[in-house]
Amino acid sequence: GQNIDQPTEMTATEGAIVQINCTYQTSGFNGLFWYQQHAGEAPTFLSYNVLDGLEEKGRFSSFLSRSKGYSYLLLKELQMKDSASYLCAVRISGNTPLVFGKGTRLSVIA
Amino acid sequence: GAVVSQHPSWVICKSGTSVKIECRSLDFQATTMFWYRQFPKQSLMLMATSNEGSKATYEQGVEKDKFLINHASLTLSTLTVTSAHPEDSSFYICSAPERSGREKLFFGSGTQLSVL
Numbered sequence: 001g002q003n004i005d006q007p008t009e010m011t012a013t014e015g016a017i018v019q020i021n022c023t024y025q026t027s028g029f030n031g032l033f034w035y036q037q038h039a040g041e042a043p044t045f046l047s048y049n050v051l052d053g054l055e056e057k058g059r060f061s062s063f064l065s066r067s068k069g070y071s072y073l074l075l076k077e078l079q080m081k082d083s084a085s086y087l088c089a090v091r092i093s094g095n096t097p098l099v100f101g102k103g104t105r106l107s108v109i110a
Numbered sequence: 111g112a113v114v115s116q117h118p119s120w121v122i123c124k125s126g127t128s129v130k131i132e133c134r135s136l137d138f139q140a141t142t143m144f145w146y147r148q149f150p151k152q153s154l155m156l157m158a159t160s161n162e163g164s165k166a167t168y169e170q171g172v173e174k175d176k177f178l179i180n181h182a183s184l185t186l187s188t189l190t191v192t193s194a195h196p197e198d199s200s201f202y203i204c205s206a207p208e209r210s211g212r213e214k215l216f217f218g219s220g221t222q223l224s225v226l
Contacts, residue, residue: 033214042116042203042217043154087154095207097144098215102153 002026004101006088011107012078020073020104022088033098034062034073035087043087046073075106083108113137114206116218123194124226131189131221133204139184140206144215145177148201157202160187194225 003025012018024032031050035043047055049064049071061074073086085105089098113136123129133143141162146154158179159167166179178190191198203220 040201040220040222042220044217045214048214089154095142097156097159097205099156100146100154105151 002090002092002099004088004090004099006086006101006104008102009105009107011109012075014078014080014108014110016078017074017076018078018106020075020086020088020106022071022073022101024069024071024088024090024101026069026090026092026099028092029066029090030093030096031091032062032064032071033089033091034060034071035089037085037087037103039085046086078108080108080110082106114140114204114216114218116204116221118221119219120222120224122224122226125195126193129191129194129223131191131202131204131223133187133189133206133218135185135206135216138206138208140187141184143181143187143204143206145179145187145189146203146205148203148220154203157189162187191223194223196225199223199225 006022033048034046036046037043047062049062054063059076064071085103087103088101115134115136143160145157147157148154156169157172160179160181162181162184168174176192181187201220201222204218205215
């Protein structure tokens with residue numbers, strides 16, 4: 001089966017930096033995605049990595065190492081509104097649907 | 111960006127009734143749509159893949175006779191939960207892939223179903 005692991009919960013301070021890790025063991029790999037999801041709402045797209053390295057987009061960056069089956073999402077200058085669940089998802093191949101991890105619930109505190 | 115519209119946003123129904131959820135792609139054609147289910151504090155679990163003009167593909171453990179999927183046009187897919195029971199109470203969400211090369215998923219706003 002497909003296995004995607006990420007921490008269940010994290011807490012960080014407003015203005016700080018937090019790194020959310022994701023490891024995966026899947027039968028194939030055709031891209032890794034990070035989504036943000038507030039309670040009761042649809043996930044919103046944050047980032048996409050298919051090649052090794054760092055992708056930066058404003059306060060959010062995502063890193064991928066395919067050889068290690070590892071990714072992280074880096075959030076800088078944390079704001080209270082960043083409190084949400086962050087979902088790591090892998091596309092196994094081609095146009096197959098994404099397989100999601102259980103999500104990491106991030107709480108940003110003052 | 112591409113928009114996927116889903117409704118209703120929430121529905122409360124009695125046990126034994128059927129509920130239809132609609133998912134529309136507003137500014138693009140979606141030959142494929144994915145239906146996910148999410149229980150509280152759990153991950154999104156794929157239920158089925160909806161293909162325009164053909165039968166849906168269901169994931170293992172998902173009853174195709176209970177969760178009827180129809181994808182009659184390039185912009186509309188529907189999920190009908192037949193004879194709903196309290197254990198079917200969940201957050202149902204549809205999604206469609208974009209066609210720009212990065213193939214990210216656009217999600218509908220989700221439907222919170224509560225079966226009494």
